[in-house]
Amino acid sequence: MPDEQGHPSTEEMRLGTVMAALADPLRARVVRELAADEADPERTCASFELGVAKSTVTHHFRVLREAGLVSQVDYGNSRKVRLRRADLQQRFPGLLDLITAEE
């Protein structure tokens, strides 16, 4: 059984925290990549080819998760990441369009 943990609820999300998360180029790239795929597939953290150490990858995904941008589900073997598209659309309407429009 997959295990969820440590995600802020929609109301708990703070715009400032989200902005800070998106201010980093690597994290922005991740979110853009996720937002670009309308099918919203589950992806592993490693599938993003960020070009930094594993522990750094973990760090960035924690920031994204704590900001509420992505959800992480633990399958024991691997951890799958998914964009919280609906939650974001509800809490910060237009934000995702802003991100996908850039670049």
Place this chain on the structure above:
Amino acid sequence: MPDEQGHPSTEEMRLGTVMAALADPLRARVVRELAADEADPERTCASFELGVAKSTVTHHFRVLREAGLVSQVDYGNSRKVRLRRADLQQRFPGLLDLITAEE
């Protein structure tokens, strides 16, 4: 004659830079305050009562200006600040609504 200087053009604006600028609570407050007033008055930097030293205020307004969020006009005696509402609406549609909606 008022003197303009050092503002990025609409195309030069980067979403990452804007996000980084808005990630700071003081700067976000300034933009929110400016965006809330539809009349878009010119205001002095000091009129925001940020509660930090003068040089810090200067620093924050430079970040806002270089990100393209505000324009500063030098009247010699005082420097007036104005939100670049139209430019922002064109370059990042929906961004200002996002900011004013928060809090």
Place this chain on the structure above:
DNA sequence: ATCAAGGTACGACGCAAGTCGTACCTATAG
């Protein structure tokens, strides 16, 4: 001519953030 008001420039300091390496954990594949 002097002073006050509003800002900038520069240097310094402290803390947060991004980065890495190493060690460790968990589950699936041979």
Place this chain on the structure above:
DNA sequence: CTATAGGTACGACTTGCGTCGTACCTTGAT
């Protein structure tokens, strides 16, 4: 059982950012 793949935890290092104080500049008022 043992290896391997995907991630986390922790500590260390470095850079960047927010903060301040001081000195200085520019205009308008006295």
